Amino acid sequence: MLGNPIHDKSYQFAIDIVLLYRSLVKNQKEFVLSKQLLRSGTAIGALVKEAEHAQSKSDFLNKMNIALKEANETEYWLNLLVDTKTIQRSELCNLQNDCAEILKILIAFVKSTKKSLGRQ
Numbered sequence: 028m029l030g031n032p033i034h035d036k037s038y039q040f041a042i043d044i045v046l047l048y049r050s051l052v053k054n055q056k057e058f059v060l061s062k063q064l065l066r067s068g069t070a071i072g073a074l075v076k077e078a079e080h081a082q083s084k085s086d087f088l089n090k091m092n093i094a095l096k097e098a099n100e101t102e103y104w105l106n107l108l109v110d111t112k113t114i115q116r117s118e119l120c121n122l123q124n125d126c127a128e129i130l131k132i133l134i135a136f137v138k139s140t141k142k143s144l145g146r147q
Contacts, residue, residue, distance in 0.1 A: 033136070062109075064104040
């Protein structure tokens with residue numbers, strides 16, 4: 028996945044989420060929150076990839092909207108892991124920043140696609 032910033036960023040983010048999941052399961056013996064994080068954090072890139080071959084602009088918008096929801100949910104799980112002191116904020120700082128950046132990019136895609144479809 029070279030050349031498309033949202034594809035590249037969401038794919039690398041998924042890799043980082045998988046690595047965090049492995050660490051949480053191995054070191055913290057944490058299974059419930061980490062599984063939710065794994066599911067939502069890897070879904071973002073999968074949905075972005077699906078949107079690449081959307082059947083229409085509406086289909087593209089739908090997939091990007093779902094990716095946006097998954098990114099928002101991922102942000103929630105990351106914050107919950109920190110706030111429950113399951114993991115230190117310093118350990119998640121980069122992931123939280125990456126998630127915020129992905130959210131901004133997805134919001135821009137959704138807004139511009141809605142505008143091009145005449146939806147506001």
